[in-house]
Amino acid sequence: MDDDVRPWDAAAPLVRAAQSGDALAMDDLLKLVTPYVTRLCAPIAPDDTADAVQESLLAVFRGLRGLRDPQAFYGWVRAVTVREAVRVARRSASETPADPEEIVRLRDLLPGIGGELSVEVRDLLARLPLRHRTVLVLRELEGMDERATAELIGVPEGTVKSRLSRARSSFRKAWTR
Template structure:
């Protein structure tokens, strides 16, 4: 029953990370991530590091699953609603739809998890400069709304 309790504890957190990155494939990503977490739990040496370890697995799995199932998306954001647009709050999903999985991962790590660029880069295994450029492009059109 201990595994059940851990699964209950971690599922909402993993769902919050996988949902915005993997979108329609979010449940698949969350399922895969939780399998990896529970299967590899014995490799975790420091219990206090659990949340960060789970975050790394969930974000990487969400990007992998989203890339596997994704259709081509434009790199730019031509149709993003302007800041202050009353439709924007309801259109966050539509905005995320226009981003690549990696863009979405960067935004989730920075805006939901509060990671700095270096930490986000390390987690995504990409250069910090790439994180910065991805973040700049992704946030350019709706920064004010997301930071409100």
């Protein structure tokens, strides 16, 4: 793919073709977004990543016909994936809350190769309560602002800010141990 082509531009023709019933285009589209969906699901549902990815891709498959703007595909996939990953993580109910303190920014902890989280970071994220882990991933890894995060997960902006503060504090305390 050309370096100047944005992901949503590359996906748009596949979205249109899949919406019109092209099974091969749907298959290509799901293959295209699987790494993105996995990257979102892994820190939100660390104990059930495979299930969260599968549920997210199934929701994308089922809901694609309702997407009006093919250019909005990645934003729509993000919303669907976060919703499904949170739902799957809640099912597992293996949360252990951590105590608050300062945090380091997660982007600084990403190794330069491939954008994968280190094992240590994934482990620390897995120990955070789901509500904290979700806002931390959306803010620090996805770069979403508090307003967009609040809209995506359906809570007031102030709730996102307080959860983010607690999540950062918990992460920092666990990281410095």
